[in-house]
Amino acid sequence: MNQETHRAFRMDNEVLAFRFTATMSDRAAAAPRERLTDPGRLTAWLQATGIGVTGASPSDLKDAVELREAIYRIGTAIATGRPPEPEDVGILNATAAAGHASAALDHDSATWRLTQKTPVRDALGILATDAIHVFGGPDRARIKNCEGTDCAGLFLDTSRGANRRWCSMNTCGNKAKKSRLAAGH
Ligand SMILES: [Zn+2]
Numbered sequence: 001m002n003q004e005t006h007r008a009f010r011m012d013n014e015v016l017a018f019r020f021t022a023t024m025s026d027r028a029a030a031a032p033r034e035r036l037t038d039p040g041r042l043t044a045w046l047q048a049t050g051i052g053v054t055g056a057s058p059s060d061l062k063d064a065v066e067l068r069e070a071i072y073r074i075g076t077a078i079a080t081g082r083p084p085e086p087e088d089v090g091i092l093n094a095t096a097a098a099g100h101a102s103a104a105l106d107h108d109s110a111t112w113r114l115t116q117k118t119p120v121r122d123a124l125g126i127l128a129t130d131a132i133h134v135f136g137g138p139d140r141a142r143i144k145n146c147e148g149t150d151c152a153g154l155f156l157d158t159s160r161g162a163n164r165r166w167c168s169m170n171t172c173g174n175k176a177k178k179s180r181l182a183a184g185h
Helices: 003-007 015-023 039-048 058-079 086-098 117-137 170-182
Strands: 103-104 110-114 141-145 154-156
Touching: 003 141, 015 058, 015 117, 015 154, 039 058, 058 086, 058 110, 058 117, 086 117, 110 117, 110 141
Parallel strands: none
Antiparallel strands: 103 110, 141 154
């Protein structure tokens, strides 16, 4: 795998909070791959997902990773029919409460306005709020872990028959298809 691929973010998850959890990939592998390796990478990811933050600090990164892992653990608990850990729910709710972003309609797109004082905290609040809507909303039963080799990424199965197995057809779905072909099935 070349350096560019290694550094690229996986942006194809339609659920914002799950796109965030995908910044740690290959979660079922012996060595999961961390893509938020420094504060600049957190800034880059937030910008790539449409939240215009600049200059995340090391402590922002620490808070972001703590939130991300809480979201991942809660999602996985729900997907496997277990109750989430109260500590994780506490992190989620506290992060949502600490953010002061407001939604804004900019022509035909929904955008976010952040405060000048705590823009990264506001951004994390957006991600936590998105997760809360999914975890406590009507699609809760559609939360799944990807069956792709080593992936285990979270996704929302909105397919009609609720039979989707991969976080993305372009990546994990394709890989599974190729390895089936290679195996002669
Ligand atoms: Zn996957």
